[in-house]
Amino acid sequence: MATMAKEPIDKRQLKTLLKASLKTDMRSSSSRFGGERKSLLGIPPIAFVLLIYLGMSAMLSGVVTRANDVFLGAFFVLAMQMVFVAVTILLEFSHLILSPDDFPILAPHPVNSRTFFAAKVLHMAIYVTMMVVALGLIPAVVTAITYKQVLLFPTMFLASWSAGTAAALFFAIFYTLMLRVGNREKMHRYLGYLQFLMTFVIYGGYMFLPDLAKNMFALSKSGFDFTYLYLLPPGWFAAWPVFLTGGISPAQVWAAIAGLVSLVVMYFLGISRLSIDYAQTLNETVEQQQSKSESKSEVRGRPGMFNRLLQLFSAPEDRVIWKLMRKQFKYDNRYKMSVLMIIPLTLLYVYMGLKDGQVLADPFNVALAVAKGGSNFTVYMALAFIPSIVIFGSAYSASYQAAWIYYTTPADRTRLVLASNRFATIFFCIPYLVFMCALMTYFFGSILHAILHCVVLFFVLLVLVDLIALIAPRIPFSLPMKSGQRTGAMMITMFIPMIAVMVGMRILARTGYGGVIGYGTIVFVLILIVLLLSHLQRRLIPRRLAKIEFLES
Amino acid sequence: MIKVENLSRQYGTLWAVKDLSFEIADGQVYGLLGPNGAGKSTTVKIMVGMLAATTGEITINGLNIKTDGNAIKANLGFVPESCALYENLTGREHLEMVCNLHHLPVEGIEPQANKLIELLDLKDAADKRIAGYSKGMKQKLLLAGGIIHNPRVLILDEPLSGLDANAQSLFRELIKEFARDNRIVIFCSHVLEVVERICDQLLIIDRGKKLTEGTPQQIMENQSATTLGEAFSRLTGATDIDDQARGILRAIERGNGDNG
Numbered sequence: 001m002a003t004m005a006k007e008p009i010d011k012r013q014l015k016t017l018l019k020a021s022l023k024t025d026m027r028s029s030s031s032r033f034g035g036e037r038k039s040l041l042g043i044p045p046i047a048f049v050l051l052i053y054l055g056m057s058a059m060l061s062g063v064v065t066r067a068n069d070v071f072l073g074a075f076f077v078l079a080m081q082m083v084f085v086a087v088t089i090l091l092e093f094s095h096l097i098l099s100p101d102d103f104p105i106l107a108p109h110p111v112n113s114r115t116f117f118a119a120k121v122l123h124m125a126i127y128v129t130m131m132v133v134a135l136g137l138i139p140a141v142v143t144a145i146t147y148k149q150v151l152l153f154p155t156m157f158l159a160s161w162s163a164g165t166a167a168a169l170f171f172a173i174f175y176t177l178m179l180r181v182g183n184r185e186k187m188h189r190y191l192g193y194l195q196f197l198m199t200f201v202i203y204g205g206y207m208f209l210p211d212l213a214k215n216m217f218a219l220s221k222s223g224f225d226f227t228y229l230y231l232l233p234p235g236w237f238a239a240w241p242v243f244l245t246g247g248i249s250p251a252q253v254w255a256a257i258a259g260l261v262s263l264v265v266m267y268f269l270g271i272s273r274l275s276i277d278y279a280q281t282l283n284e285t286v287e288q289q290q291s292k293s294e295s296k297s298e299v300r301g302r303p304g305m306f307n308r309l310l311q312l313f314s315a316p317e318d319r320v321i322w323k324l325m326r327k328q329f330k331y332d333n334r335y336k337m338s339v340l341m342i343i344p345l346t347l348l349y350v351y352m353g354l355k356d357g358q359v360l361a362d363p364f365n366v367a368l369a370v371a372k373g374g375s376n377f378t379v380y381m382a383l384a385f386i387p388s389i390v391i392f393g394s395a396y397s398a399s400y401q402a403a404w405i406y407y408t409t410p411a412d413r414t415r416l417v418l419a420s421n422r423f424a425t426i427f428f429c430i431p432y433l434v435f436m437c438a439l440m441t442y443f444f445g446s447i448l449h450a451i452l453h454c455v456v457l458f459f460v461l462l463v464l465v466d467l468i469a470l471i472a473p474r475i476p477f478s479l480p481m482k483s484g485q486r487t488g489a490m491m492i493t494m495f496i497p498m499i500a501v502m503v504g505m506r507i508l509a510r511t512g513y514g515g516v517i518g519y520g521t522i523v524f525v526l527i528l529i530v531l532l533l534s535h536l537q538r539r540l541i542p543r544r545l546a547k548i549e550f551l552e553s
Numbered sequence: 554m555i556k557v558e559n560l561s562r563q564y565g566t567l568w569a570v571k572d573l574s575f576e577i578a579d580g581q582v583y584g585l586l587g588p589n590g591a592g593k594s595t596t597v598k599i600m601v602g603m604l605a606a607t608t609g610e611i612t613i614n615g616l617n618i619k620t621d622g623n624a625i626k627a628n629l630g631f632v633p634e635s636c637a638l639y640e641n642l643t644g645r646e647h648l649e650m651v652c653n654l655h656h657l658p659v660e661g662i663e664p665q666a667n668k669l670i671e672l673l674d675l676k677d678a679a680d681k682r683i684a685g686y687s688k689g690m691k692q693k694l695l696l697a698g699g700i701i702h703n704p705r706v707l708i709l710d711e712p713l714s715g716l717d718a719n720a721q722s723l724f725r726e727l728i729k730e731f732a733r734d735n736r737i738v739i740f741c742s743h744v745l746e747v748v749e750r751i752c753d754q755l756l757i758i759d760r761g762k763k764l765t766e767g768t769p770q771q772i773m774e775n776q777s778a779t780t781l782g783e784a785f786s787r788l789t790g791a792t793d794i795d796d797q798a799r800g801i802l803r804a805i806e807r808g809n810g811d812n813g
Contacts, residue, residue, distance in 0.1 A: 316653035323646065324639060331641040331682070401637035405698075407603040408631045409654035410623035477639065550603035 010115045017111070017119035022126070046130070049088065053134035056084070060135070061142040063213050069220055070147060070245050071252070074156060074238035075229055076213055077139045081160055082167040082234055085131050089124065089168045117271055124172065128164045136160030147245060155241045162263055163237040169266035196340055230255035236262060317411055321419035321476050325394055328477065338393040339428075345389075346382040346432065350439070353379030360443035363453055364519075366512030379439075383457060384501040386432055387465045390424035395474035396481040403478035404550055413475060413545045418537070420476040421465045429461050452519065459526035460504070466533035473541045480551065554578055555600075555706065555737060560609035562595050562761075569595040570761040573609070577754070580735040582728055584742070584752035584769075588789050592761035593741045594634060597710050600739070601631045613706060627655065630704035634711040634741075636691040640684035644675055644694050647683060648701055655702040669697040673723075688715030696724065707731055708739045713747065725751055749781040757788055764788045 060077045067073030136157055144153035220226065229235040230251045236259035239252045328335045354360070360379060406416060433454050440450035513519040555577040562570040570592040577583045587593050598604040600611055602622050611618040613625045638647060648666040657665070670679045673693045678686060686694065692715050699707060709728070713721050728751055731738050742748050748755065749769045757764045757772070765772055765788055769781050778784035786794060 316656050320650050320653045324642065324650070327639070327641045327646070331684075399637070399639050399641075401635065402639045404603055404631075404633055404637060405651065405654060408601040408626060408629070409651065410626040410656065411654040412623075549605060550598070 008114065009118045010112065013111055013115045014118050014122070017115070018122055021119065021123045046127075050130060050134040053084065053131060054138070056080070057135045057138040061139045064139050064142045065146050066213065067217055067220070069217075070143065070152070071229075071235075071238055071242045072216065072220055072226065073139075073143065073146075074159065074241050075232075075234050077136070078159060078163045078238050079232075079234035081132065081135045082163050084135060085128055085164040086167040086171045088131060089127065089171060114271075121169075121267075121270060124168055125165065128168045129161065132157075132161045132164040136164070143241065149244055151244050152241055155244055159237040159240040159259075162240075162259060163234060166233070166237075166259075166262050166266055169270050173266065173269050193337075196337055196344065227251050230258075233259075233262065315412075315415055315419070317415035318419045318422065320411070321416055322423055324477065325420065325423050328394075328397065332397070334481070335393055335397065339390055342382070342386050342389050342428065345385060349378050349381045353381075360440055362440075362444040362446070362449055363508050363512045364446075364449045365444075366510070366514075379436075380457070380501050380505045381498050382432060383429075383436075383461055384464060384498040386428050387421070387424045387461065387468060390428050391421055391465070391468055391474070394420045394423075394476045396479045397477035398481060400478055400480045400551060403475060406475055406478065407550045413548075414473075414538070414541045416475050417469055417473045417541060417545070420474075421469050425461065425465055429465070430458075433458055433461070456519075456522060456526065459523065459530060460501070462530045463526065463533065464500075466530065466537060470533060470537055470540060473544055475545070475548070478551070554614060555583075555739075556610075556612045557596075557600075558610045558612075560596065560599065560611065561607045562592075562599060562604065563607045568761050570599070570606075570758075573758065573761070573763055575756050575763070575766060577737050577739065579737060580732050581753045582732045582738045582740055582751050584740050584748045584755040585758070586742070586745070586748060586755060586785065587758040587764075588791075591759045593758065594710060595761075596758070597631075597708055597739070597741060601629060601708055602626060627702070628705040630699035630702065630707045632692075632695045632699040632707075632709045632712050634714075636688060636695065636715075638683050638691060638694065641682060643680050643682055644686070644690075645670065645679045647694060648697055651698040651701055657702060665701055666697075669701055673697050689717055689720060692716055693720065696727075700727075704736070706737045706739070710741045711743070712740075713742065713744060721747075745781045745785060757785065759789050 060080055063076045064073040067076070140153050140156040140160060143156045144150055216226075227249075230239060236255045239255035240259065242248065242252050243256065329339065330336070406413060436457065437450050437454045440453060441447045444450050444453075513522060557576070558574050560570055560573040561568060573592070573596060585593050585596065595604065599606050600613075600618065602618065602625075606619075613629070616625050618625055639650075642650065645666055648669065649662055652662040652665065670676055673696065675690065675693055675697070678690055683691065683694065692712065696709075696712065699709070707728075712724055716724065725747065728738050728740065732753070740748065740752060752769060754767070755769055755772055756766045765775065767775070772788075773779070773781060773784045776784035776787045778787060791797065
């Protein structure tokens with residue numbers, strides 16, 4: 001495979017490569033003989049991501065109408081779009097970017113570097129366009145209507161597309177550079193940390209953006225100078241629609257030129273970084289790094305606290321699943337980060353629940369709580385999504401084919417399912433309840449009230465965990481992960497229990513426990529529900545699992 | 554004894570296995586042969602419980618796979634064709650996992666795993682992540698996992714691929730030892746020389762249906778063939794391999810005429 005930068009793009013090869021990439025995306029994880037295997041609710045993962053983005057774009061349109069300034073509105077919309085496109089490409093669709101695995105597949109064939117680059121860029125452009133349509137179409141229409149200028153629609157949309165493409169190319173180039181410089185495993189770890197940070201940005205964005213936008217728009221009305229925003233990449237592209245509304249300043253002209261230049265620079269940087277020659281270099285680097293890292297031995301010594309805890313559990317299925325979950329957590333970055341995501345989410349929801357001087361309502365002191373406006377159910381939301389995220393995250397794995405072992409041994413598959421639920425409860429939910437108990441003690445001023453309330457929350461948690469197992473029993477690490485599935489599935493598994501918790505906690509904040517009898521009744525009813533669900537689990541889960549077959553590649 | 558009666562498995566409109574029946578006596582090494590896509594792996598996967606049969610019955614030592622699946626699996630060892638393992642575990646942890654899934658007594662797990670690790674030359678790699686294992690090492694680990702619970706029935710799907718010559722000899726001898734101990738071994742392979750040497754009885758299938766059954770000698774005699782490979786080619790319709798090879802060469806020469 002020689003360097004063939006001067007050779008023209010081979011249109012037939014380009015079409016073939018692009019077609020193969022798109023077919024691979026669509027057919028990933030389809031069964032051997034059967035047809036497509038759909039994701040949650042039968043909706044393909046990419047469609048799910050786009051649907052979520054469409055909802056977000058409606059929210060962004062609100063920013064446009066409230067901005068009272070074309071540039072300011074466009075800046076916010078494009079900033080959010082660039083973040084979402086870059087993060088989605090990087091975390092969910094990283095296969096669109098150059099991979100060290102590309103080289104062994106293509107090396108024996110006479111594909112030149114330019115053709116390879118064109119296929120990669122077009123493949124990415126298709127996804128970027130889909131995301132930009134979902135994120136930018138409604139704000140572009142709203143901008144045109146708000147400022148009563150038809151041409152603002154195509155200009156705003158073009159700015160959206162260019163901003164999205166520049167962001168995607170920038171992160172693609174950055175990713176390939178990092179792969180070359182650092183270790184692939186480390187790179188995946190860093191990407192995981194980035195995902196961790198982005199969770200703050202994405203979910204925090206929902207919470208902080210409206211406040212931030214409100215403050216900035218207020219400043220804008222007071223004549224505050226926002227020229228510095230032109231220094232930021234979203235400002236370069238947000239300057240484009242301003243040309244249609246008049247009153248152009250030199251800063252806007254320079255910013256608009258900077259947008260165009262950035263696209264050209266990204267394109268030329270991309271040619272060298274998304275080439276097949278670069279893929280070869282990456283492959284060689286990664287192979288050297290892998291052979292080093294995989295030859296390390298695990299330290300064997302006296303059993304640690306985790307192993308001692310494991311020995312307390314008599315069921316071998318628990319021992320198997322817990323150990324596997326622990327190892328996957330240690331080495332599988334995708335799994336680790338999908339689980340760790342609960343930390344920023346929890347903190348953000350607690351912050352939301354307690355900001356602006358709100359307090360946690362003591363359900364034993366209803367009058368005082370209601371008087372202080374204590375209906376901050378947001379704090380309790382984490383209770384719903386922690387088990388969902390951990391249990392759901394544990395079902396999907398790149399090593400799903402290793403699940404043959406569960407089908408060929410006399411393992412109790414119901415116990416395997418419940419083992420992952422117990423893991424989520426013990427290692428994630430109970431620590432959260434302890435944290436909640438400390439928080440409640442501070443707000444309630446009574447440790448007894450906090451503990452009693454946490455007992456109720458513990459039973460609510462058990463009900464949720466049991467319901468998840470009953471509705472969607474999944475053997476851990478036995479299902480293939482499709483791109484975009486995480487985002488879609490997480491939204492579903494989070495929002496349904498969240499609504500239930502929200503309603504329950506709202507009622508509780510208004511009615512309280514109503515004394516010892518009321519408290520006792522609630523605990524008694526919850527225990528009955530837990531027992532009933534356990535009984536149903538023993539009857540229904542084996543029936544459902546009996547119908548599940550090993551998933552072939 | 555294993556009895557398979559009218560076994561069928563359908564995928565959409567395609568029958569991967571159709572009306573397959575055979576019996577395997579204790580102490581036999583039973584070879585399951587067929588061209589690619591013949592239905593061997595599907596048959597094996599139904600026998601070990603990874604897939605369900607569309608119709609038909611499988612009984613192993615009087616127990617039915619549908620109703621007594623776990624009782625059968627307790628005495629069944631399986632070495633799959635693909636090296637699918639949880640690669641973040643170490644070799645030793647994989648063996649411990651298998652033992653736990655077979656509900657073996659906790660105190661016996663470590664010594665049993667150590668013994669097999671030593672005998673299969675995996676000592677240096679036992680505490681390293683499986684991700685770093687070679688194909689041969691993974692195959693050895695899968696074999697160790699397939700026999701660690703002392704099964705009466707051992708099912709091996711292409712067990713020799715990726716193994717060096719010494720390891721292949723070890724596998725062959727182990728299979729013979731299993732049969733001498735009156736256990737059943739089901740052996741799927743494309744390496745016909747090995748099949749001819751170690752199998753007592755053979756079943757050849759194609760497109761999910763039985764073509765023939767018998768000892769290697771009987772099959773060769775019935776097909777008037779001098780080797781099992783020849784008999785296999787005749788049974789599966791690949792009668793003139795030389796002609797086929799020449800035809801392929803002519804086709805690629807014609808198709809690339811402008812290059813040549």
